[in-house]
Amino acid sequence: MATRALFQRYGRLQATTPKGPRPAARIPCTRPLVTVNSADAQTHFGYRQVDMQEKPQLVQDVFDSVARSYDVMNDAMSLGMHRLWKDHFVNRLAPWDGMRLVDVAGGTGDIAFRVLRAAPQAEALVVDVNQNMLQVGERRAHAAALSSGEPSSARARPRLRFMHGDAESLPLDAEQFDAYTISFGMRNVARPERALAEAVRVLRRGGRFLMMELSAMPEDRFPLLRQAYDTYSFRVIPQLGQWIANDRAAYEYLVQSIRRFPPPAQVGATMRDAGLQALTTEELCFGVVCIYSGWKV
Numbered sequence: 001m002a003t004r005a006l007f008q009r010y011g012r013l014q015a016t017t018p019k020g021p022r023p024a025a026r027i028p029c030t031r032p033l034v035t036v037n038s039a040d041a042q043t044h045f046g047y048r049q050v051d052m053q054e055k056p057q058l059v060q061d062v063f064d065s066v067a068r069s070y071d072v073m074n075d076a077m078s079l080g081m082h083r084l085w086k087d088h089f090v091n092r093l094a095p096w097d098g099m100r101l102v103d104v105a106g107g108t109g110d111i112a113f114r115v116l117r118a119a120p121q122a123e124a125l126v127v128d129v130n131q132n133m134l135q136v137g138e139r140r141a142h143a144a145a146l147s148s149g150e151p152s153s154a155r156a157r158p159r160l161r162f163m164h165g166d167a168e169s170l171p172l173d174a175e176q177f178d179a180y181t182i183s184f185g186m187r188n189v190a191r192p193e194r195a196l197a198e199a200v201r202v203l204r205r206g207g208r209f210l211m212m213e214l215s216a217m218p219e220d221r222f223p224l225l226r227q228a229y230d231t232y233s234f235r236v237i238p239q240l241g242q243w244i245a246n247d248r249a250a251y252e253y254l255v256q257s258i259r260r261f262p263p264p265a266q267v268g269a270t271m272r273d274a275g276l277q278a279l280t281t282e283e284l285c286f287g288v289v290c291i292y293s294g295w296k297v
């Protein structure tokens with residue numbers, strides 16, 4: 001498949017080999033993920049400065065608006081690449097039968113579906129703050145007969161569940177998951193530090209934290225490619241958003257929020273401060289996507 005070849009050829013990919021994952025780059029730690037001015041508690045929503053309390057509702061509005069076309073739009077704007085990134089992300093996780101996973105900001109369930117395909121006896125809980133995104137996910141799960149929509153006699157405990165909840169205060173007991181994933185979710189969270197603290201709280205000792213996020217291409221590398229990526233992001237993606245989701249502004253927010261997401265070193269600092277250890281990062285597609293890994297020791 002042409003896209004797969006492109007991904008493998010050009011991605012800064014440290015692939016999982018049959019002999020086990022090669023070590024990814026160590027994260028040097030510097031500054032925190034989000035700098036909050038505690039005096040007036042402001043943060044950003046795309047390029048706008050907003051009050052901290054305002055951001056969750058603004059994000060909610062974005063995903064309320066795009067939920068029904070979210071999956072189609074992902075395929076259109078990434079030219080199908082998001083599927084390969086997610087496949088690779090789940091490969092890195094290396095799920096096993098019996099594993100208990102919580103996929104936070106799990107939206108329409110893409111990560112959970114892949115995990116259960118790789119390890120059919122794993123248990124996946126998708127948590128998201130947006131009911132419309134969860135509903136799309138549940139419909140997909142029912143169609144694939146994976147979720148709690150199956151007759152109760154079929155399975156005492158469903159392997160896939162969807163739950164409404166905020167990454168910053170998860171409605172979950174401590175130390176009950178083997179793995180916590182968050183894919184393309186963290187940059188939407190108003191206080192990522194709180195989400196990371198919650199990730200550490202719900203993971204058991206020895207549990208894995210794995211995050212995938214889009215970010216701006218590094219400025220000092222690939223200047224021409226960066227220019228092309230920026231043109232595509234700011235001109236083409238909002239237009240696709242208008243045509244497919246009937247919401248240009250939602251996709252303007254998306255591309256702006258990617259630019260506001262800090263570089264890997266800063267993300268690493270915040271992960272370390274939250275108590276995660278053995279931190280590594282892996283860039284895909286010239287740094288357009290980054291996978292962050294850490295462990296609760």
Ligand SMILES: C[S@@+](CC[C@H](N)C(=O)[O-])C[C@H]1O[C@@H](n2cnc3c(N)ncnc32)[C@H](O)[C@@H]1O
Binds near residue numbers: 059109128133166190
């Ligand atoms: C870009 S989507 C990612 C969905 C899915 N993880 C994927 O990779 O396709 C971002 C998701 O984050 C959710 N989200 C935003 N803020 C959140 C929060 N504070 N807690 C939980 N979910 C949140 C949104 O509702 C949305 O479903």
